[in-house]
Amino acid sequence: MAFLEVRDIVKSFGGLRALQDVSLSVEKGEIRAIIGPNGAGKSTLFNVMTGLLSPDSGEVRFDGERISGIPPYRVIRKGIGRSFQITNIFPRMSVFENVQVALFSHHRENRSALTLARNFREVTDEVLAVLGLVGLADKFDSSASVLSHGDQKRLEIAITLACRPRLLMLDEPTAGMSRFESRETIALLQKISREQGLTLVFTEHDMDIVFGISEKITVLQQGMVIADGEPAEIKANPEVRKAYLGEEIAE
Amino acid sequence: MTGFLDISFLTVQVLSALRLAAFLFLISSGLTLIFGVLNILNFAHGALYMLGAYFMFWVTSQVTGPGGFFLAMAMAPLGVALIGMILEMGLLRRIYIQEEIYQLLLTYALVLIIDDLAKIVFGAEYKSIPKPAFLEGAITLFGGTVPTYTILVVVIAPTVAALLWYLLYRTKTGKVIRATSSDREMADALGINMKALFTLVFAFGAVLAGFGGALAGPARTVFPGVGTEVIIECFVVVVIGGLGNLWGALVGSLLIGALETVGIIVFPEFEMGLIYLLMVAVLVVRPWGLFGKPLKIKALSEKNLSFESQEISPVHFSSRPWLWVIPVVLLLIFPAFAGRFYQYLLTQIFVAALMAVAFNLLLGTTGLLSFGQAAFFGVGAYTVGLLLTKTGTGTMPALGLSLFTSAVAASVIGFFCVRLTGVHFAMLTLAFGQLIFAIAFKWYGFTGGDNGIQGIPVREIPLAGLGLLDIGSTKSMYYFVLVVAGLAVAFLRRVRSSPFGATLKAIRENGQRASYLGINVTLYQWTAFVIAGTFTGLAGGLFALMERSISPEIIHWTKSADPVLMTIIGGIYTFVGPAVGAVVLIVLNSYIVAWTEYWALVLGMVLLLLVLLLPGGVIGFVNEKARDYLTRSGWIRRWLFSKSATS
Known part of the structure; x- marks a missing residue:
């Protein structure tokens, strides 16, 4: 089983389906980006994965233990660190x-x-x-x-x-930073995760950063995973291009 | 009694319940409207009610007859609206961005000021307002005799409610008001003139309070301070119904009206406690009230962080602990130079300082505003008082047990309270406090009821192998309280500087982040609540020993305001602040009371200036000045304060 396993997560707010059968697995030591347009469900997914929200169905397992549905302070104690957008x-x-x-x-x-x-x-x-x-x-x-x-x-x-933490979850770590500051921060994160063997899951809007450091990328759209794979595959994926990335990664 | 099913009896009771509900609704609808839009829980709303009644009194005394009566009924609310506008534009407007505690304190200061001004203008005696002849009598309805005036009230209040509904749901301004109360930022973004809207809403709330006063005045009486009774009932109503919700205020008023009427008949000994019991029950099941929604938590960045760096100022005495020896020695030799009056005064200060310092573990350190701290003070005091008068328990075991009983009370009450935040937390602690007050006030067989307990014997304390210690004299009591309170304060200081204390501060600053560090926020808040309650109970126990008599008055909610005031006067984010506040408040009190009867007016003015000009309190101000000075004169700084990384 993978280090971090997200299985068939469903989460609705009122009538709105924020997450629909979201699954992904992250291996130990991996650097994983979760991307998607605004409102795709990235922050909701983060909140479900760290216990702030309980999923309607599905589960999250970390290092073999179920962590969905337990309060954040206990999720954190299992070895997960989280930073926030704001x-x-x-x-x-x-x-x-x-x-x-x-x-x-x-x-x-x-x-x-x-x-x-x-x-x-x-x-x-x-x-x-x-x-x-x-x-x-x-x-x-x-x-x-x-x-x-x-x-x-x-x-x-x-x-x-x-x-x-053994797993670091960063929600837009460079939000609001200048270009210079973002570069520095990213270099820092890369260095730390390499030195300490951390697993890194992050969301990010800056595609240079996403494609620069991540080993695998998950793409969310309207609460669903539309693609999952290595940066090269994601770049080549026509659905991703159509849905979201189109202009941004056009070479 | 002819039984409940008797139609005439029922008619009379139902109408009297409706009359009470009508008064409550008029006043609390204004309170809840103001809260909904301005996000301020207005303590002064009861004072506005009182002004409405006084204006009614004044106009009817100038213009007699039915014409005068109805003229007064129209003029009084307008007069109150004018005063409301002045208050909003002159004072409240300055503190919208401040933390809740300052908003509550400002309106509390207004209560003190308006009450005393009313006393100066209208006199301290009870005033009754004459009704015109045709409203004086009674009519017979289903065999029951009902005062005509009750009928008028029961007809007018729903009319006002309907008008209110029309204004809020059918006019453009009303829609804007409702939009603002559900989403302030959105309203702001839509370009609504918030300043004018806030003034309008406050004035409108004041009209409702004033009209409530004008209508209730002739049925009840009016006197300075009547507002503090009314406002608590209204708090209960709006909290039960859900803060900011108009229908909640309506349902809450009906519930309280019915409960009080039934309570008087069925449960006369505990009628007062029933409404607090209902409030506690509702909040335990539905923390945000029957119709309420959880409040959006204000982001810290929205608040004024003008005194942000106080706690980490270089003004720490940590590296020179021996500096504490100076005040300790001064206090130890004090009785040699001062007479019994001053010894007694200082003993009072020690007790108050212990209470305030314990309280500030909750407010300043953890960020929770408790408005029911007097409950634990009372539990401690009554434990000592009852044990010493009714049993042969020794002084020290009784004091020890006061720690235990207040810890138990704080555990139970805290368990329910820490699930809430902000104003809701404050209101639930207030309800529990008033519940305990009601028990002490009414349970004659056990607590002595409103007579309290007199002549508490203070027994000699056996010292192992050293004979007996008599603490009966003023001087020996001074030393006894100094040592016990001093040790307790030292203990609290240690707690605050421990990793546990650091954790509480983190929770105050950012609860969400704290929980994302693996901290069980609720558990820590609960623990802080219990520690604060326990040491407040010890202060109560000491109080019973030094005063030798206690009365339920020490548990009343107005006493819960004392530690809040002391903390704010002295400085909320400092350890010694509350103690300094205790000195200021008690010294001011004992001198000003000798000099004028308008102590509340002076205190209100002091609070007002403090909230507006010195939100960091006395110690905060001194720290700031000291920092400015010390950064300029390096050698003093080097001598006095070390630059230790960890202090």
Whole structure:
């Protein structure tokens, strides 16, 4: 069985079918892009896969365990990290504290109420290491809310990475970034996933990025998977061209 | 009693229930309309009701006769509308982008101010409003005697409801109002003039409150502070019906009207508790009320983050823990220099500070506004009071048990409350608080009812091998409370600086993100609720010891406002803020009360200025100034504060 297995997911809102029999499987260590026009169901699929929404039918299995229908905090504990389209950080906490609280959770130390947070020396070292990894080490004591947009996105990646996920799910990791910032972020993600052997599933609008880094691509349209395969196959797929990519990947 | 099936009896009861429902609907429809469009839960709505009744009183005293009566009925709501417009344009408009707590506090400050102004203008005594002769009598209906005025009320209220329905569903402005209340951004995008619309809606809500006051005035009486009773009933109505929903207000009014009428007949000892019981029951089953929908959670970016960096300011004393020795030593030697009055004053402050600091673990740290904290204070106080008066329990075991009982109460109440957020959370804690208040107030056999408990004996405390410690004198009580409250505060400080505390802060900042770190948000909120409730209970226990008498008044919802005020005065995002707020509030109180009877007016003004000018509170302000100063003078900074990465 594949590392991440999505089987026949159906999800409706009212009368609207957001996802129809969506299936896909991702192997360990793979970099997978999920693409599709706006409203194709990418975010809904992400929300189902990480427990924010329960599917009407079908299931999601991660490393052999069923994870659909259980609340996000338990999905995360199984080794999945998620970042969001809209920057999702802890604004009125310092950069350091943002990552620190993630690590406390990862080490199940957030229930210790009688030891001072600063006495967890190993956590402190780890926080600085993670911040170093994303290039925010020198900004550790500024408030997260005053960072630039790109830095906030990187902080969010740092928070997500701090929990040592085996599977990283990124919903438009470069949304709102300048071209330069996107390139940097993508290079960073590639480097990290290679170094740590992470499996990466992401959605993205920028086709240069999608075709530049992903090993496999799943195309959604109107809640259905219309194509699934390697970048070259996807580029050649007439249905994909017709439905969505047409002008964007025309050479 | 001739039985329920007696037609004349039924007629009288049904009409009296309808009359009550009519008053409730008039007032709460305005409240819910304002909430729906402006997203503000207006505490001052009860005060607007009161103004309506006073205006009615004033106009009828100037122009007598039936003409004067109906003139007053028309003038009073318009007068209230004018005041509503002034309040909206002058004050409320400034705080729409602020967090809920500041909006609630601003309207609460208005309650205090308007109540005292009414006292100054109209006097403190109860006023009754004369009815014209033809409305004075009673008619016989199905064999029952019904006051003519009741008939008038029962006819007028549905007429107003129908008019309201017409305005909202059949006119263009009404459609715009409904669109705005269901989707504010959409309305904004459609180019609706939001400023004017908000003023209009607030004024319209004020008209309804004022009309409710004008109509209820001649049937009831009017006095300063009548609004605080009315507003709580209306909160119950709109929360049961679903905040922002007009039909909810209608159904809620009918339910409460019926329940209170039946309650008086069937269950007279507990009539007051019934409506809170109903509210709790409804919210437990349907957290958003009968007709309500879950509120869209405001994104943090929409809110004003003007004091965003306070908590991570370099102003930490963490690296110089010995600096804490200075205030501790000062407090220890204080009784040597000060008389009994000041010792007593400070003891009061210790108790209040403990309550406020415990409360702020919920508000400032976890981001949950509880409006029922007095319940736990009461549970602690009554535990100590009852154990010491009715049993031979020692002082320390009683105090220990007060921790236990308040922890149990907080676990049960918290279990239901933490499923809600924002205003709904505040309202459910308020309902539970009032339920406990009703129990203490009415259960004469156990709690002494409204007499409370007097003459609580404070027994000597055995110290292992060192004899007995007598804490009967003012001075020894000062030291006892200082030590117990001091230890508790130190404990709470530790909790706040622990990984657990960091987790609570993360939940406050962004609950969704926190759950995506593997944190069980509800469980942590619940735990914080229990810790806050437990230590508030300890404060109550200490209060019972130092005062030696307690009354249900300490559980009333207006007492739940105290820790909120202290926290906001001192500084919400600081640890010592609430304690500083306790000092300010209690010192101000004891001096201003000696100087003027209009304490509430002064407090209201202080709150108003604070919300508008210093949202970070006293300590927030000091921190900011200190930071400005310290960044300029490097050596002080180096001396006082280390640049430790983890502080």
